[in-house]
Amino acid sequence: MRLGELITQDAEAALAALAWQLDCGVDEVVGDTALDRYALPEAVREAAPRPDAPRGQTVAEPARRAAQALANAPPPLAQGPDPVAVATEAAGRAATLSALQEALAAFDLCDLKRGARNTVFADGNPAARVLILGEAPGREEDLEGRPFVGRAGQLLDRMFAAIGLSRHSPDAEAALYITNVMPWRPPGNRDPEPAEIGMMRPFVERHIALVDPKVIVVMGNTPLFTLTGTRGIVRARGAWTQALGRPLLPMTHPAYLLRNPIAKREAWADLLALKARLTEKE
Ligand code: URA
Numbered sequence: 489m490r491l492g493e494l495i496t497q498d499a500e501a502a503l504a505a506l507a508w509q510l511d512c513g514v515d516e517v518v519g520d521t522a523l524d525r526y527a528l529p530e531a532v533r534e535a536a537p538r539p540d541a542p543r544g545q546t547v548a549e550p551a552r553r554a555a556q557a558l559a560n561a562p563p564p565l566a567q568g569p570d571p572v573a574v575a576t577e578a579a580g581r582a583a584t585l586s587a588l589q590e591a592l593a594a595f596d597l598c599d600l601k602r603g604a605r606n607t608v609f610a611d612g613n614p615a616a617r618v619l620i621l622g623e624a625p626g627r628e629e630d631l632e633g634r635p636f637v638g639r640a641g642q643l644l645d646r647m648f649a650a651i652g653l654s655r656h657s658p659d660a661e662a663a664l665y666i667t668n669v670m671p672w673r674p675p676g677n678r679d680p681e682p683a684e685i686g687m688m689r690p691f692v693e694r695h696i697a698l699v700d701p702k703v704i705v706v707m708g709n710t711p712l713f714t715l716t717g718t719r720g721i722v723r724a725r726g727a728w729t730q731a732l733g734r735p736l737l738p739m740t741h742p743a744y745l746l747r748n749p750i751a752k753r754e755a756w757a758d759l760l761a762l763k764a765r766l767t768e769k770e
Contacts, residue, residue: 568597569597571597571598571683571686571687572686572687572689572690574595574597574687575595575597575687575688575689575690575691576690578591578592578594578595578690578691579591579690579691579693579694580690580694582694582698584698585610585614585695585698585699588691588694588695588698589607589609589610591691592607592609592671592691593607593609595687595691597687598672598684598687598688599684600624600670600672600673600674600675600680600684601672603672603673603674603675604625604630604671604672604673605630605631605633605673606625606629606630606631606632606633607633607671607672608625608629608630608633608634608635608668608671608672608673609633609667609671610635610665610666610667610695611634611635611636611637611655611665611666611667612655612656612663612664612665612666613655613657613658613660613663613664613665614665614698614699615660615663616653616657616660616663616664616665616699616701617660617661617663617701617702617703617766618648618653618663618664618665618701618702618703618704618705618762618766619664619665619666619667619696619699619701619703619704619705620636620644620648620664620665620666620667620704620705620707621667621668621669621692621696621704621705621706621707621711621714621715622635622636622666622667622668622669622707622708622710622711622741623668623669623670623679623680623707623708623709623710623711623741624668624669624670624671624672624673624674624677624680624710625668625670625671625672625673626638626640626673626677627673627677628641629641629673630672630673635666635667635668636666636742639743639746640741640742640743640746641742643742643745643746644666644707644742647742647755647759648664648759650756650759651759651760651762651763652763661766665699665701667692667695668711669685669688669689669692669710669711669714670684670685670688670710671688671691679709679710680710682713685710685713685714688714689714692714692715693732696732696734697732701734702734702735702766703734703735703736703737703762703765703766704731704732704734704735704736704737705736705737705738705739705762706721706736706737706738706739707739707740707741707742708721708740708741708743708744709721709741712724712738715731715732715736716729716731716736716738721738721739721740721741721744722740722751724738725738725739725740725754725755725758726738726739726754726757726758726761728761728765735765737758737761737762737765739755739758740754740755
């Protein structure tokens with residue numbers, strides 16, 4: 489039940505409910521929609537329960553003042569811009585990879601950006617036939633500003649070296665281009681949320697269009713979901729599909745392979761399938 493409904497129902501019951509919440513340690517009243525707290529009237533800030541209030545003092549009084557101040561508070565802020573629409577517009581305007589990198593660095597509607605040190609854009613050769621799409625930077629990537637440079641990245645480099653591909657190759661035939669769905673490190677390396685993925689998708693799609701690879705390799709569930717709308721990488725791996733009009737090969741993430749070395753055998757089969765695809769006649 490919302491606070492406003494409680495108040496209108498029965499003032500006594502509302503005050504008792506507020507008093508109970510204060511007893512439970514609630515020290516903030518949060519509504520369904522965002523409030524600009526800098527714009528709140530003095531009365532609201534004043535109404536906050538004081539930590540130094542005498543223990544016996546009735547909690548009903550601060551509760552009553554808080555309820556009153558909230559009732560007088562300015563209306564909630566209007567909804568902000570739609571992040572997906574802003575991302576679509578910004579990505580669509582980028583005619584080159586460096587313009588896209590700038591557009592991404594200027595995109596301020598994803599909260600993950602605030603906790604990240606770097607916007608991790610990409611690494612490798614943009615002329616490569618193979619584009620690898622990962623999930624999100626981890627600690628090392630965030631510090632260095634390049635994708636896949638930690639332990640999982642080193643394994644990725646060894647895996648692709650085994651079929652003659654490298655991010656360092658100047659030769660397009662032997663090169664890799666590596667990027668992630670999310671350019672900012674999520675706190676605690678958690679998975680990016682669907683809303684965060686949704687606002688990155690326009691950038692990812694534009695990124696792929698600008699690199700124009702022959703094949704896309706998605707590593708892990710997040711890029712699989714971003715490009716196909718499905719999850720379940722362990723089942724999906726190794727089965728070629730299509731995304732954005734290109735062949736797409738799902739593979740398990742190298743971090744998963746570090747935790748489950750037994751799965752390297754399947755990853756090797758996937759690498760061989762990729763090699764075979766690349767040697768097919770156009
Ligand atoms: N995992 C990813 O998916 N991407 C990185 O850049 C690093 C680890």
